[in-house]
Amino acid sequence: MMEKMIFGRYIPGDSFVHRLDPRSKLIFVFAFIVIVFLANNAVTYAFILAFTLFVIFMSKIRLYFLINGLKPVIILLVFTFLIHILFTREGDILFELGFFKVYEEGLRQGIFISIRFLVLVFMTSILTLTTSPISITDGIEVLLNPLKKLKMPVHELALMMSIALRFIPTLMDETDKIMKAQMARGSDLSAGPLKDRLKAVVPLLVPLFVSAFKRAEDLATAMEVRGYRGGEGRTRYRQLKWDWRDSSSIIVLVVMTAVLIFFRS
Numbered sequence: 001m002m003e004k005m006i007f008g009r010y011i012p013g014d015s016f017v018h019r020l021d022p023r024s025k026l027i028f029v030f031a032f033i034v035i036v037f038l039a040n041n042a043v044t045y046a047f048i049l050a051f052t053l054f055v056i057f058m059s060k061i062r063l064y065f066l067i068n069g070l071k072p073v074i075i076l077l078v079f080t081f082l083i084h085i086l087f088t089r090e091g092d093i094l095f096e097l098g099f100f101k102v103y104e105e106g107l108r109q110g111i112f113i114s115i116r117f118l119v120l121v122f123m124t125s126i127l128t129l130t131t132s133p134i135s136i137t138d139g140i141e142v143l144l145n146p147l148k149k150l151k152m153p154v155h156e157l158a159l160m161m162s163i164a165l166r167f168i169p170t171l172m173d174e175t176d177k178i179m180k181a182q183m184a185r186g187s188d189l190s191a192g193p194l195k196d197r198l199k200a201v202v203p204l205l206v207p208l209f210v211s212a213f214k215r216a217e218d219l220a221t222a223m224e225v226r227g228y229r230g231g232e233g234r235t236r237y238r239q240l241k242w243d244w245r246d247s248s249s250i251i252v253l254v255v256m257t258a259v260l261i262f263f264r265s
Contacts, residue, residue: 009169010132016245017059017130022139024246029127031253036116038260045115047263051256052119059126066122073121077114084110128165137162138240163219167212174211178204 012018017025039045056063070077088106096102128136141158148154182203 009129011061011129012132013060013130015058015060015130017055017126019245020130020249021240021242021246022131022135023142023240023242024249025127025131026136026139026143028249028253029123032123033120035253035257035260036119038257038264039112039116041263041265043263044260045112047256047259048119049115052122055126056122059130061126061129066125069125070118070121077117080117081110081114084113133162133166134238135240136165138238142240167215170215171208171212175204175208178207178211 036048039048053063056066085102085106088109089101089103090105092104093101131139137158140161141155144152144154144158
């Protein structure tokens with residue numbers, strides 16, 4: 001399951017979404033995270049879901065690949081759905097079995113929140129799948145440039161966010177390798193009582209932390225050897241270029257906001 005984790009990975013391509021400026025993609029995704037909360041009925045949620053599928057189509061990322069990458073967080077998605085089913089007691093009773101009752105509003109909220117969670121995961125995954133870590137760093141740094149007037153280390157903050165994002169799939173791969181190594185030595189992390197399973201996690205966490213610190217030390221050494229001294233006076237080999245695609249994506253975002261406001265209850 002760990003090797004299928006897609007968040008933080010980058011897949012080179014030549015789609016419409018790949019060719020967008022990282023600044024426009026960052027603005028779009030962060031705005032989308034806010035805009036998605038405008039949806040509050042079946043029409044608006046259906047529109048958001050259809051729009052997300054359209055973005056996936058434009059990125060040329062296979063939907064099957066994205067769904068496979070969602071498996072590590074599917075438990076959270078199911079848990080969120082069940083919480084609304086069990087604890088929202090409004091509307092008509094749709095199903096009843098002893099003390100277990102499913103209310104109309106509980107089912108409705110469970111479906112809506114699950115769709116919201118799903119499109120947010122898909123959209124943020126599309127951002128990392130279609131944008132290289134270097135481009136994300138440059139985009140974040142340019143967008144945070146006004147904060148330099150407040151003496152904030154914008155370049156260093158952007159670099160840290162980019163490295164943290166890039167380390168997610170690396171740590172997932174490392175965790176998968178360690179789990180397989182432990183299983184080859186007879187350790188079973190999925191069987192037995194909860195207490196034994198928690199104890200079995202310790203031999204997994206220790207080498208994972210050691211590996212993470214070693215990778216961080218190697219990265220710091222490599223940056224120092226290459227003469228990295230922070231963002232002061234640094235220039236870029238790759239220049240960001242805003243074109244008609246980026247302007248059109250922002251226009252689409254504005255239109256989508258207007259549609260959601262118009263159709264929301």
